[in-house]
Amino acid sequence: MACYTVHLKSRIADPDLAREKAVFVRDGWNIAAFGFGPFWLIAKGHAVIGIVALLLQLALLGIVAALGLPPGFQLAVMALISLSWGLEGASLRRLALRLSRHHEAGLVIAPSEDEAERRFFAGEERLDAPRSGKATPEGFVPHGPANPVMGLFPQARGPA
DSSP: OEEEEEEEETTOSOHHHHHHTOEEEEOSOOHHHHHHTHHHHHHTTOHHHHHHHHHHHHHHHHHHHHTTOOHHHHHHHHHHHHHHHHHHHHHHHHHHHHHTTEEEEEEEEESSHHHHHHHHHHHHHHHHHHHHTOOOOTTOOOOOTTSOOOSSOOOOOSOO
């Protein structure tokens, strides 16, 4: 199962339109980011951060080449850069979304992005039901301020 973070655009006043433009970012290894690095970020619509990352990567490779290091070392540096893109590409995408005024609306664990969308929007409908006066689905218990922390030691109730 994969973990997806959900990002909604903050500047959109209509909540339905904001949900329609929701962005799901899969956490973990990304083979496309590993293979294409900054071009993957540009293709995902984050041109500014992608261009900055491309310039930084080219500068680093230029420095390594200017130092006159052996080709094996240059290849190792390129491999480490690609490895870091594969591992941290999703984090850079979340940073780019944050800079473009998206806020993180939730976290979903699902086997695919389509299933993550279904689970996220089904959960939002259940959470909106008590506020809108609709009946809650059977077996659903909303958690709110009455029980803000679960799983910690119970509060002291005096001598036992």
